[in-house]
Amino acid sequence: MQENTKQVYVVDDDEIFHFILKKMLEQKADNLEITSFLCAEDALAQLQDQPQYMLPNLIILDMNMQRxxxxxxxxxxxxxxxxxxxxxxxxxxxxxxxxxDMQKVQRTPELMAYITKPLDPMKMKVITDVLA
Structure with missing residues (x-):
């Protein structure tokens, strides 16, 4: 991974969402490495096992997933x-x-934003602003 590459974790059990988000991000930002997780447990394990210098710059997290x-x-x-x-x-x-749900997000300091699906250019700006 290059030094200025931004790492994004996408945690969502919908493979189609992963595909669409990846395509939209690739159009908006350079030097991105997107890691897809179909379940939250795998993303947590990766965060714990990952060397500190390889932690993601952003996590995009689905609310409704199995398990x-x-x-x-x-x-x-x-x-x-x-x-x-x-x-x-x-x-x-x-x-x-x-x-x-939106109120709960506002009361959760770990969450910086809440965006609804489907994605559009305004919602993508929320994501790309974090990566800027």
């Missing part, structure tokens, strides 16, 4: 966060338009 959902991921992430050498911004991405 471990986005909120479960955040709870598990809180326990490993103190051992990480850098702050990792997390954007929750979901098809849910439920106001309770």
């Amino acid at each position: 471990m959902n986005g909120w479960d991921f955040i709870e598990a992430y809180k326990t490993i966060k103190p051992s990480l050498s850098q702050h990792i911004p997390i954007i929750m991405c979901s098809s849910s338009m439920d106001m309770r």
Whole structure:
């Protein structure tokens, strides 16, 4: 990985979403390395096993997944966060338009934003601004 390459973890159980997001990100930003995880447990394991200098610059996290959902991921992430050498911004991405979910995101310091699916240029700007 090149020194100025930005690492993005996409944690979502929808393979089509991974494909679309990757294509949209490649159009907006250079020097990106996107790692896809179809389940939250694999992403957590990678965060714990990854050398500190290879931690992601951003995590895009689905709210509704099988076994471990986005909120479960955040709870598990809180326990490993103190051992990480850098702050990792997390954007929750979901098809849910439920106001309770949006309010919960605002009360969760680990989450920097909430964007709804499907993605559009305005929502992509939220993501690319973090990587800028």
